[in-house]
Amino acid sequence: MKKIGLFYSFNTKKTSKIAEHIREKFTDVEMDLVNVETVTAEQFLSYDNCICGVPTWFDGELPNYWDEFVPDIEDMDLNGKTIALYGLGDQKGYSENFLDGVGILGDIFESRGARLVGFTSAEGYTFEKSRALRGDKFMGLAIDYENQDSMNPERISKWIEQLLTEFQ
Numbered sequence: 001m002k003k004i005g006l007f008y009s010f011n012t013k014k015t016s017k018i019a020e021h022i023r024e025k026f027t028d029v030e031m032d033l034v035n036v037e038t039v040t041a042e043q044f045l046s047y048d049n050c051i052c053g054v055p056t057w058f059d060g061e062l063p064n065y066w067d068e069f070v071p072d073i074e075d076m077d078l079n080g081k082t083i084a085l086y087g088l089g090d091q092k093g094y095s096e097n098f099l100d101g102v103g104i105l106g107d108i109f110e111s112r113g114a115r116l117v118g119f120t121s122a123e124g125y126t127f128e129k130s131r132a133l134r135g136d137k138f139m140g141l142a143i144d145y146e147n148q149d150s151m152n153p154e155r156i157s158k159w160i161e162q163l164l165t166e167f168q
């Protein structure tokens, strides 16, 4: 498998924790952790396999650091790239916007030609609306620390098993 770039903000607590968890589980795969707050387009494009960590903020919006990188992404040719997203959200507190950031970023990556992988079932979550839904699946891994913390380890392990077959 080609080297993976794992992009997230190093200044987050929960998103960083998940990133470290993911890194530990990918034992035989080369992986760089990259701070999305300082990443350049060139750096991002140097990976064919990417994992992006995106919490949803501001009632259904991307956090500032991802939002600021969007204009760069919109100029990229992502054909040949494989991208998996993991999102953090609060299905109770933000039931109308649960995990929207994953849908926003996923749509942008796809519109530039990327192949999205790592879709997961929305079963076991309770919410009203989510831009991250594609049919009955999330366009990535859904992590909810606020309400389902104890389910995170198993969800992450299962997702990584899946990515091992979906990344090239």
Ligand SMILES: Cc1cc2nc3c(=O)[nH]c(=O)nc-3n(C[C@H](O)[C@H](O)[C@H](O)COP(=O)(O)O)c2cc1C
Residues within 6 Å of the ligand: 012, 013, 014, 015, 016, 055, 056, 057, 058, 059, 060, 061, 088, 089, 090, 091, 094, 097, 098, 099, 100, 145, 146
């Ligand atoms: C002000 C605020 C707005 C939020 N908005 C949303 C939202 O719209 N949708 C959602 O699913 N979660 C929302 N959340 C929950 C966060 O995504 C969740 O707490 C996440 O774990 C934060 O991760 P981070 O600390 O790594 O940034 C919000 C949290 C806060 C404090």
